[in-house]
Amino acid sequence: MPYPQVRPRRLRTTPALRALVAETSVEPRQLVLPMFVAEGLDEPRPISSMPGVVQHTRASARAEVRRAAGLGLGGVMLFGVPERKDATGSGALDPDGILNVALRDARDEVGDDLVVMSDLCLDEFTDHGHCGLLDDRGRVDNDATLDVYAAMAIAQAEAGAHVLGPSGMMDGQVGVVRAALDAHGWTDVAVLAYAAKYASAFYGPFREAVASSLEGDRRTYQQDPANARESLREVALDVAEGADLVMVKPAMGFLDVIARVRDAVDVPVAAYNISGEYAMVEAAAANGWIDRDAAIVESLTSIRRAGADVVLTYWAAEFAERLA
């Protein structure tokens, strides 16, 4: 009987051998914790579809940002949940609006010890829940929205964000944000472009997290999950417009896109392990159907292996504390 001469199993014999030859690792410094900060809250409010994740009060957000820095995480990505929303999302521009206030609090807590990022999008602030302004026929008006994004960028830079994350998928958004920052002297503020962002069913729990009132979908601006080449086009545009980092989102269903984007550009690539991906693992684990810790480590490792330099994940703090 011809026994195998080559035995890949040999390198899997012991944990030490496996660790020696592991091609990919996940380190806390590569992880970014997304956080929701809600206006007018007295106590952190649990998000039922994301067990373990809360809407923070200003005080609890401060404590969490400090904890993230202490754990050696790469950064935090802040989302604001305003008490009042309106058609133009005016809370996003108000220096006293919840997101800008939370950014100021975060920088006050950690200075430059942690990268403080902010979501730059209108959907958390609009009463219709879309990422941009609507025209008189109810369509999302790309160019009118760009003017608001430019003003939002200045407000967030003034509030202290190190990195802005335009996530509305408006054409030209990166260029407009970069130009506005530069014109106001914020040349050091970086742009993390949500470059390849798909219209995903897996954002469901996020809608609860930011109390979104969206009806319908975002398919006129976010990408069709059927397309991968289109992501390369989006990413190339964003890099040309001055993106410092580019992001693929969601992560788990789009590992092929992460790999292709990694090959196509030289800027750092981030991937967002989104709310629905988190919820699926948590729900299955709560039912005893999968091993939670192993599923978390495997998820983050797979996203890194696909080519993501940076991973945004709701497990970031727990990973750094217990699983790294």
Ligand code: PBG
């Ligand atoms: C838009 C935004 C969304 C998410 C991050 N930024 C929602 C959307 O585009 O519909 C989703 C994040 C998640 O699901 O974890 N501001």
